[in-house]
Amino acid sequence: MPRASTTSDAFNAVAEPRRRDILSFLVTQERPVNDIVATLNLPQPSVSKHLRVLLEVGLVDVRREGRQMFYRTNAAAIRPLHEWTGTFERYWAHQLARVKERAEASEKPNRFPNSSPLKEKP
Amino acid sequence: MPRASTTSDAFNAVAEPRRRDILSFLVTQERPVNDIVATLNLPQPSVSKHLRVLLEVGLVDVRREGRQMFYRTNAAAIRPLHEWTGTFERYWAHQLARVKERAEASEKPNRFPNSSPLKEKP
């Protein structure tokens, strides 16, 4: 099985940077496609395709007005992501506390403590 | 260009449900790979591959102890996702307020207001 479809859920849809840009742009007010194209400086077909994905997972809503399609971010659909990531909040707080402790306990050693356990290609 | 690599950033790495499960499991304490295999009921090679991805984007740390590799979620690496999704918080709050207003203003109409503007295949 390949990677899950981008339309399978908000997590996958949001993995694409351009789609995140679009969501940020559309959150303050609805906009016609051409505004997105002009502002984000992307090819129009590309924008339409991204909007399709966002629409399918419910991250944007649309409204037609004449020839124009006004898209708008459906912020509520982002909430589950915020909540899932939020379940880790207390842990990064703990980590920060620990890091702080160690930093205060000893002055200036360990400037590069995180060497990767992965093998380096020689 | 195909989809961005899963190792390109935390957003892509986290798009995979199994990887989210692993992160949740590893956040309370470090665990050897076998614990993940047993608890999440996944094939061992699959777990190793997912851990590789998570390690490359910094979502987990490792420590070797004899033959075992102890992995642990690096919660701090999830923080950027929480913050990005958090930029939408005020907007879903607004949406909720608007929805609430409408709900209170009129009793019980509009039970299915969100018909999709996409064409249905006949």
Add this chain to the structure above:
DNA sequence: TTGACATATTCCTGTATGGGAATATAATCC
């Protein structure tokens, strides 16, 4: 050394991309 255990890597394959180019659909205006 040999064997057992723990984990990682490789090879294969079907599938879903995202970008570019071209084209199609839809609505408006003359």
Add this chain to the structure above:
DNA sequence: GGATTATATTCCCATACAGGAATATGTCAA
């Protein structure tokens, strides 16, 4: 109707998966 504007879809292609199976690497113990 025909032309124009706005948006969507289709086709092609290179690429990166995730899963399964098999195998490799690494570490300890006898």
